[in-house]
Structure formats: C-alpha cells, structure tokens
Amino acid sequence: MSCSKILLGDLPELTYEIIKYFQNDYSNLLDYSTLHSCILVNRLWCRIAIPLLWENPFSIPNRNYNKMIEIYLYNLNDDVKTKLYEYKIINNSLSSRNIMFNYVKFLKYLNICRYMFYVEKWSDDATSTKHFEQNFMRLVHMSLFKIFIENGVNLRTLEIEIGTLDIHCYDYQNILKLILQNQNFIHNIGNLQLNIVDNIENMVTNNHVLQIIHLHQNLKKIKICNNDESLYQPLLLSKDHNCSNTLNTIIFLYVEFKFINYLNEVFEQLNVLESVHIVKCSSLNNFIQQIINLTKPFKLKSLILYEVPQIETLQQLLQKSGNYLENFGGYDICLNDDILPQLLKYCDNINFLYFHGYVKKYPLTGSFILKNLGQILPSKLEYLSLVLNVKESDFRAFLENSQGVFVNKLSIELRRGSDDSLHYIKEYIMKEKRVKYLAIKDNENNKELFDLKEELREFELHNIRVRRHRDLFISDLSDFIWS
Numbered sequence: 110m111s112c113s114k115i116l117l118g119d120l121p122e123l124t125y126e127i128i129k130y131f132q133n134d135y136s137n138l139l140d141y142s143t144l145h146s147c148i149l150v151n152r153l154w155c156r157i158a159i160p161l162l163w164e165n166p167f168s169i170p171n172r173n174y175n176k177m178i179e180i181y182l183y184n185l186n187d188d189v190k191t192k193l194y195e196y197k198i199i200n201n202s203l204s205s206r207n208i209m210f211n212y213v214k215f216l217k218y219l220n221i222c223r224y225m226f227y228v229e230k231w232s233d234d235a236t237s238t239k240h241f242e243q244n245f246m247r248l249v250h251m252s253l254f255k256i257f258i259e260n261g262v263n264l265r266t267l268e269i270e271i272g273t274l275d276i277h278c279y280d281y282q283n284i285l286k287l288i289l290q291n292q293n294f295i296h297n298i299g300n301l302q303l304n305i306v307d308n309i310e311n312m313v314t315n316n317h318v319l320q321i322i323h324l325h326q327n328l329k330k331i332k333i334c335n336n337d338e339s340l341y342q343p344l345l346l347s348k349d350h351n352c353s354n355t356l357n358t359i360i361f362l363y364v365e366f367k368f369i370n371y372l373n374e375v376f377e378q379l380n381v382l383e384s385v386h387i388v389k390c391s392s393l394n395n396f397i398q399q400i401i402n403l404t405k406p407f408k409l410k411s412l413i414l415y416e417v418p419q420i421e422t423l424q425q426l427l428q429k430s431g432n433y434l435e436n437f438g439g440y441d442i443c444l445n446d447d448i449l450p451q452l453l454k455y456c457d458n459i460n461f462l463y464f465h466g467y468v469k470k471y472p473l474t475g476s477f478i479l480k481n482l483g484q485i486l487p488s489k490l491e492y493l494s495l496v497l498n499v500k501e502s503d504f505r506a507f508l509e510n511s512q513g514v515f516v517n518k519l520s521i522e523l524r525r526g527s528d529d530s531l532h533y534i535k536e537y538i539m540k541e542k543r544v545k546y547l548a549i550k551d552n553e554n555n556k557e558l559f560d561l562k563e564e565l566r567e568f569e570l571h572n573i574r575v576r577r578h579r580d581l582f583i584s585d586l587s588d589f590i591w592s
Contacts, residue, residue, distance in 0.1 A: 373402070411461075523549070
C-alpha cells in the first residue's frame with residue numbers, strides 16, 4: 110500500500126519536496142517547463158505546483174504577462190472594473206470566468222519595478238485609447254497593488270529598484286506611499302534588495318525608501334546595488350535596528366568602495382553574518398584594507414572581480430577568507446597569472462567558477478585561463494561558465510588538464526573557436542560523462558550544440574542533458590547568488 114502511494118504521488122510531503130526541487134532549478138532558468146508540466150499530472154501535483162509558480166511571477170522569463178495581469182485583475186471589485194471598462198479594454202479581458210486558485214495569496218517575492226513594467230506592457234496591448242494611457246496605467250498600478258495588500262500577501266522579499274527601467278517616477282512614489290500606509294504588507298519581509306541608480310534629485314522617492322528601510326527590524330538578507338549610500342548607511346549603522354542579530358547575508362553589486370569608510374564598524378556589529386558576496390565592485394583595495402583587521406571571521410562566499418586589486422592586498426583577503434570562498438570569477442585582464450595561484454593556495458571550497466575574457470584589448474586572457482585553469486579545478490564543481498577567445502590547442506590543453514573533474518552545469522561560449530572543438534568535447538567530456546548539463550555556443554560559426562540534432566542524441570545517450578546557452582548561462586550573477 111505504501112509503495113503504491115509513492116508510485117501514485119499520494120504522499121504530499123514527499124511530492125512537495127520533489128516539485129520544490131524543480132522550482133529551485135527554474136530559478137536558474139533550467140527546468141521552468143518541467144515545473145509547469147507538473148500541473149498536468151494530477152490534482153495533488155497541481156495544488157503543489159501552482160503556488161510555487163506564482164511565488165515570484167514577475168521574474169519568470171518569457172512569461173505570458175498579459176494572462177498573468179488579467180488573472181490578477183479578476184480580483185478587482187466591480188467599481189474598479191467599471192472604471193477600467195471606460196478605457197475600452199481590448200478583448201473584454203475582465204469578463205467573468207472561473208478562477209481555480211487565489212493566485213494573489215501565493216506572492217512571496219516582489220520587485221516593484223518589474224511589476225510596474227509588466228503592467229505597462231499589458232496596458233500597451235489592452236487599451237485602444239492611447240490618449241488616456243497614462244491614467245489607465247496609474248489606475249491599474251494602484252488597484253492591483255491594493256489587491257496584494259487587501260489579500261494579506263505574506264511577502265518574503267521586496268526589491269526596490271529605481272533608475273534601471275523607464276518607469277514613471279510619480280507612480281513609483283504612489284506605490285511606495287501605499288506601502289507606508291499599509292505597513293503590515295511588509296511586516297514579515299526578511300530579504301530586502303536596494304538598487305538605486307542616479308536618484309539624487311528625487312528627494313521624495315528617497316525619503317519614502319528611507320522610511321521603508323527603517324521599518325525593517327528583522328532583515329536576514331540585503332542586496333546593495335550601486336552607490337546611493339545615503340539610503341543603506343542608516344540601516345547598517347543604526348542602533349535602532351535589530352540587524353546586528355538578524356542579518357546573515359549581504360550582497361554588494363556594482364558598489365564603489367572608494368568613499369565608504371565605515372565597513373569595519375558595520376561588520377564588527379553584525380553578530381550572525383554568515384555570508385558576504387562581492388560582485389563586480391570597484392576600489393576593492395579600500396574595501397580589503399578595512400576588513401583584514403576584523404576581530405571576527407569574515408565569511409566571504411563570493412568574489413567576482415571587475416578590476417585588478419593589488420596582488421598583496423588580494424592575498425591578505427584570501428588568507429583571511431579563502432576557506433569560506435565558494436563562488437569566484439572575473440573579467441578579462443582581472444584574471445592574470447598572479448591571481449589563479451592565490452586561488453589554488455587559499456581556497457579549498459570553490460564550487461562555482463565564472464570566467465569572461467573575450468575583449469580584443471586583452472587577446473591573451475582566454476588563452477592564459479585555459480592553459481592554467483584545468484590544473485587548479487577541484488574534483489567537483491556545481492557550475493563552470495567560460496566566455497572566451499580560444500585557440501584549438503589551448504582548448505584541448507584545458508580539457509586534458511581537467512580530466513577527473515565533474516561539473517554539474519557547464520556553459521561554454523566560444524567567441525573564436527574551431528570545427529574541432531566539438532570533437533574534443535566528445536572525447537574528453539561526453540565519453541567520460543564529466544557533466545550533467547551542457548551548453549555550448551559557437552559565436553564565430555553562429556551555431557549551438559542544442560541545434561545539432563544528431564549530436565544532441567549522441568550526448569543524451571551518455572546521460573548528458575544539452576541545453577540552449579541562454580538557459581544555462583547565468584547572466585545576472587547577483588540573482589543567482591541571492592537565490
């Protein structure tokens with residue numbers, strides 16, 4: 110009986126864990142379609158998969174945003190629907206229909222900027238009277254957001270992103286104001302992402318953001334993007350917050366550390382900090398000088414270089430934090446012949462590597478990486494991404510030197526390859542079954558392994574799952590680290 114229950118998928122706890130695994134993969138753009146197909150298995154699987162699919166609806170790539178917005182708008186009251194009808198919505202999208210789930214309640218992650226972007230895209234298709242377009246969008250923005258609040262959505266993550274997309278500032282201010290008027294909406298948020306670009310002139314928006322920051326007493330994760338430190342400095346240094354006893358993860362993305370001189374004080378007062386991630390930041394020498402004398406361990410989990418730090422300073426950082434480092438990578442000239450030996454010497458727990466070196470100014474970068482990388486790889490990697498100019502001999506040397514290394518997800522983009530590259534991949538990777546997921550893109554010849562049907566079947570016979578490059582390549586490293 111127990112066996113039959115397992116085979117039929119009647120154990121909710123076990124089934125949930127299986128389907129949750131697919132959700133973890135779709136966050137990395139691998140198996141969203143697999144998660145979506147779970148809806149069709151049976152009622153139990155459908156009831157489990159639907160909430161997972163709607164936890165973070167505004168971040169799923171290639172989603173049908175029209176259908177998504179219309180499903181949300183079905184929850185509008187009759188008065189608001191009447192107002193929307195005045196704008197002559199195309200195809201009568203708000204007509205009565207049977208909705209099987211309260212999709213609004215499933216929302217856990219909200220990026221306000223992406224939410225507004227999807228509403229505006231839907232608005233472009235839904236209205237035939239362009240003269241009223243802005244008023245129409247404003248009505249939908251606010252009405253839909255009120256639905257989130259009125260349904261008691263239990264948000265886990267809020268992302269405030271200003272200046273990265275062409276979003277109307279006045280509407281953004283109104284949404285922030287609405288959040289401040291309904292503070293229970295963000296009461297349980299443990300994760301806050303701040304991405305503020307060139308917003309110095311808009312003091313009203315900044316003031317709203319500051320107020321929202323001050324409301325958070327139990328933050329666990331924060332992502333700080335760019336350089337508007339007037340917004341996040343009060344959060345990190347204020348004694349009025351409980352961050353010192355709750356904050357366990359900090360991600361710095363595109364941050365200029367040159368004029369930030371209080372990092373030692375910040376890290377000394379954070380009592381439960383478990384991971385720090387530095388992604389494509391500037392003036393790392395200044396950052397490192399501030400943290401090497403910390404009395405506490407500095408648990409640096411990610412270091413993605415965008416500039417060349419002084420090798421002596423980098424060595425000090427790796428001596429202090431190398432045992433914690435799991436994710437490492439860099440761009441072009443950052444990856445010189447001094448850095449990789451330091452990585453080998455001090456870092457034993459690397460499971461994610463990202464190398465991007467194809468800029469014409471540094472033609473030897475890709476060659477150097479391939480000649481040396483294979484010798485320092487650990488025996489098992491979760492992810493390896495290579496974007497390089499390569500010579501045939503260098504590529505073969507890399508594959509030979511990395512024999513015995515298993516990579517779960519391998520993404521290769523050849524900006525200059527050869528017809529023999531695939532032959533070497535078959536010989537050293539396919540036949541030895543050294544990867545689980547594989548994506549290869551040859552830019553020079555404008556082709557992908559995924560499109561070569563005969564080759565695809567051959568790899569599948571060796572239990573290697575070939576993917577399109579865009580599905581396996583992690584374009585947003587900070588989102589990957591965050592998840």
